[in-house]
Amino acid sequence: MKHSNEQIRVYCAGPLFNRSERQEMTSIADLLSDSGYSVYLPHRDGMEFRLVLDVLVERNWDAPMAAQFLHEAIFALDVYQLVIECEAMVWNLNGRTPDEGAVSEAAMAWMLGKPLIAYQDDVRSLIQGRVNPLLVGMIDFESIDQIEQIPSALSVAIMQQDLRPELQVSLLPSKVQAAVKSGRVLWEALCAEGAQEDNEMIASVVEDLFAPNDRSTLLA
Template sequence: MPRAYCAGPLFNAAERAEMDSIARTLEAAGYATFLPHRDGLEFARLKPELEKLGASADEAARILDRAIFSLDTYQLLRRCDVVVANLNGRVADEGTVVEASLAWHAGKPLVLFKADARSMLGGSDNPMLTGLGEFDVIDRLSALPQAVDEAIARDRARRVEETLSRGAEIASLREGGDDMTALAKTLYGAFRNAIPT
């Protein structure tokens, strides 16, 4: 059974409930899930235990920061087959951005989810984030299982190399001067077929 890492904001009851809904939707479709606030380390519960062992409050916090980072990175990169990143909010949670970036660079299937109209750039999210999910953002909870299936099936073998190759071509044109017509022609030729109709 494929295992999904559920990345998203977890800083209040509403955010945790939303993440629980995402996990339940995937579990109902046959996926196992790793949900950090449910399956990971709880800072508030472990910090007093570390202090009982003699750690100062600051030392306990530093230990837990490292432990949470280590566990969540291990789960994402080694134990899970796909990452579902919840981008809801005006801007995505910074931890979610890191988790999505780790998934993209490691070649993991990545599904971006956002059912929230708030965005930073007049209806669009930052392209440095949406590009990680091939500019495809799922906006319905019910559509997540199919999107996860498709992400797992998609060939990702050359994703990083292809992006770097396109970037190098664009950088070369930019270094060659300010000919916006030539740049626009290159961009049009390189990317127009990559945009779904």
């Protein structure tokens, strides 16, 4: 368990499919960083899908197949970050419907007992004035509607719900263990100096971990 003078790492989950969504998520991450938290923001701190996919296609992988195992890599990396590296999560619920990936990540964080808060200032996903109860039930039916409130709300959530010691991977379900193991290897490769700009190296790690062993079986 971390002591009060150590940075708490926060997973930022939310929609990332257009410029305004990415800008909002970056604003949330920057606010948390300015408040003393360490932050994992998937589109900034992980891989850039398009660039790695281009390398894989240049290596004669069929584009749909390369995209499939690259998605497997992204899944493993994000699961590793959420399960092992991050102690808490901030969930951006904005959008016509909440982002599907973020919903999955929130469910994982909730099941793992990690402090979880949500931000929403978008009314489009409301059902008779309320968000789907299966979503907001994970945040005790409360969310905040101002970005500036996020650090203080997260601090309260952390104080109310003690941070847990690092999980024992061996106690996790086998499929989660596999994702965490692969995600850890990929993350360690990404942490090497200059690695995030080295898409050739990233593509090689992705191939080693996730590409099918026999391409011929894919063409049958």
